[in-house]
Amino acid sequence: MAVLASGRGSNLQALMDAIAEGTLEADIVGVFSDRSKAVALQRARDAGIPARSLAPKAFASRAEFDAALFAAADEARPDLIVCAGYMRLIDAAVVDARPGRIINIHPSLLPEFKGLHTHQQALDAAATEHGASVHFVTADLDGGPVIAQARVPVLPGDDADTLAARVLEREHPLLVETVRWLAAGRIALAEDGIQVDGVAS
Numbered sequence: 001m002a003v004l005a006s007g008r009g010s011n012l013q014a015l016m017d018a019i020a021e022g023t024l025e026a027d028i029v030g031v032f033s034d035r036s037k038a039v040a041l042q043r044a045r046d047a048g049i050p051a052r053s054l055a056p057k058a059f060a061s062r063a064e065f066d067a068a069l070f071a072a073a074d075e076a077r078p079d080l081i082v083c084a085g086y087m088r089l090i091d092a093a094v095v096d097a098r099p100g101r102i103i104n105i106h107p108s109l110l111p112e113f114k115g116l117h118t119h120q121q122a123l124d125a126a127a128t129e130h131g132a133s134v135h136f137v138t139a140d141l142d143g144g145p146v147i148a149q150a151r152v153p154v155l156p157g158d159d160a161d162t163l164a165a166r167v168l169e170r171e172h173p174l175l176v177e178t179v180r181w182l183a184a185g186r187i188a189l190a191e192d193g194i195q196v197d198g199v200a201s
């Protein structure tokens with residue numbers, strides 16, 4: 001897989017750790033970022049994984065930037081592209097050209113709380129449950145078919161930071177498990193949703 005990340009890279013680290021421990025049969029062929037200072041890039045380099053950033057400002061449009069970033073990722077010949085804390089919208093043409101090959105981890109129980117500041121959104125809505133979702137990326141922002149979710153309670157006294165920390169702890173095993181299923185060929189994107197072990201769900 002190739003991993004796209006914009007920041008801290010703790011989800012990337014969870015994937016790297018699972019591979020190193022032998023619990024995830026997969027390889028990370030490259031890490032790509034829109035931010036040269038992303039900690040994720042350093043985590044990759046420390047593990048001997050090629051890491052590269054491209055600056056959006058160097059491109060005339062989002063479409064051109066996305067085409068270049070994904071072309072760079074494609075050079076590493078990944079079967080799967082994992083957006084793990086990748087904070088940019090992806091151009092529809094780029095997504096449509098790779099059906100079922102891009103997944104994203106989003107910190108909410110989709111379809112609730114799309115977009116940014118999801119933990120604050122959950123608090124503002126007085127949600128009693130919150131969590132994270134891994135979904136196929138389609139041209140619909142945070143709207144592609146959900147593959148798997150992890151739930152946590154919202155506790156009295158929570159703020160966005162405490163809630164984010166509780167969710168993040170569950171994101172790491174959720175992402176690893178989802179990639180494990182994809183790597184084993186147990187899940188695929190179908191025209192009308194998701195196929196699990198060859199059965200439409």
Ligand code: GRF
Nearest residue numbers: 008009010011085105106107
């Ligand atoms: C995670 O909460 C992820 O769900 C969201 O951005 C955060 C990235 O964290 N899209 P990290 O960079 O993987 O530590």
